[in-house]
Amino acid sequence: MPSRPSSTLQIVGRKRHIAVDTDGRLLMVNLTTADISDSAGAQATLDAIRKRWPWIKHLFADAAYDRLKLMDKAAYLQFVIEIIRRRDGQKGFEVLPRRWVIERTFGWMIRWRRLVRDYERRIDVSTAMIHVAMAGVLIRRNAHP
Secondary structure, X not given: OOOEEOOOOOOEEEEEEEEEOOOOOEEEEEEEEOOOOHHHXXXXXXXXXXXXXXXXXXXXXXXXXXXXXXXXXXXXXXXXXXXXOOOOOOOOOOOOOOHHHHHHHHHHHOOOHXXXXXXXXXXXXXXXXXXHHHHHHHHHHHHOO
16 A cells, blocks of 8 residues: 555655553554544554454553544443543643653654655555564663663
8 A cells, every 4th residue: 555645744654553562562553644544543453452462451542542433442342541631731842641651662663764754665564664673672672671
């Protein structure tokens, strides 16, 4: 599936929907074209998480995933989703509980040159590169505890 242009940025791109555990280890990655909504991409990720890890019950997400259709799907799959929101009136960056785990994982991923930009033509190759990058992170963390 080739990349499609983003409706707002007018660039060709992809969205990365990832699920990590509380230590930041990659559980699931779902790459979609940029014109797919966050909610639609997350629904596919929820299905994959339920199939691969049926014992997971509680998920954390940011406000972009607070959509009725997604919450209905999560309830159907017996997930409890906790939405992490900014405080009212917050300006600028502030570390939010649990949300920093996913942001840190994205930071680890983009330390790999091929993940800084979308160099790959195919989504499966991009997904494989994310898995290779995160395998490198796991090896480094286990080798130097």
